[in-house]
Amino acid sequence: MTDQQPVRTMLVDDHAILRQGLRSLLERDGSIVVVGEAGSLDAAVGEVARTAPDVVVVDLKLAVGTEYEGLTLIAEIARRWPSVATLVLTTFLDDDLVVRAVKAGARGYVVKDVDTTELVRAIVTVSRGGSAFDPRSTSVVLRAVSGEAPTAETLTDREREVIRLLADGRSNKEIGQTLFISESTVKFHIRNIIRKLGVSKRTDAVYTASKRGLI
Numbered sequence: 001m002t003d004q005q006p007v008r009t010m011l012v013d014d015h016a017i018l019r020q021g022l023r024s025l026l027e028r029d030g031s032i033v034v035v036g037e038a039g040s041l042d043a044a045v046g047e048v049a050r051t052a053p054d055v056v057v058v059d060l061k062l063a064v065g066t067e068y069e070g071l072t073l074i075a076e077i078a079r080r081w082p083s084v085a086t087l088v089l090t091t092f093l094d095d096d097l098v099v100r101a102v103k104a105g106a107r108g109y110v111v112k113d114v115d116t117t118e119l120v121r122a123i124v125t126v127s128r129g130g131s132a133f134d135p136r137s138t139s140v141v142l143r144a145v146s147g148e149a150p151t152a153e154t155l156t157d158r159e160r161e162v163i164r165l166l167a168d169g170r171s172n173k174e175i176g177q178t179l180f181i182s183e184s185t186v187k188f189h190i191r192n193i194i195r196k197l198g199v200s201k202r203t204d205a206v207y208t209a210s211k212r213g214l215i
Helices: 016-026 041-051 069-080 095-104 116-127 135-145 157-167 172-179 183-197 202-211
Strands: 007-012 032-038 055-058 085-090 108-111
Touching: 007 016, 007 041, 007 116, 016 032, 016 116, 032 041, 032 116, 041 055, 041 069, 055 069, 055 116, 069 085, 069 095, 069 183, 085 116, 095 108, 108 116, 108 135, 157 172, 157 183, 157 202, 172 183, 183 202
Parallel strands: 007 032, 007 055, 055 085, 085 108
Antiparallel strands: none
């Protein structure tokens, strides 16, 4: 891609009016062209396949009552389309989310109060293989790199709920129905739990969580 070619950008947010407003703002800048939009995890995967964007701008929360499905989407894009950059644009900022987004494959993380100029710069930067973090998320990443992100390996409340249901012998489908989340989100949580507990299997995760008093 040359400097003159606009960055092919896709927007993923569950609020259509926000996507429309963001599209309007971004397309005022000649360096950005919005080639697609999606409001859910499944729709976003299909739209990436259809439009072949350079950058996907992802909100972490893609539906009311669900977990952060944007993280699942980022990991899926990294696995299936490694040349496509993902940039988190969200209202949520905490150490755990920033670290999880980076580990999933995000190349940048900015919050929604960023101004348009900075957002355009972030999109262009990640499209060229760079990383783009606002000052608040940058400090989190630096702590994580130096091994000082204490919340990164702590089970979230939702992960504790999942591990308790695993201990009860529930299937992924049953856990999803109980917690009102998708099976893909359940699998995402289980992978995180296994990683955080330093084990390799679901059964080992239940045993270790029990020993640590987490369930």
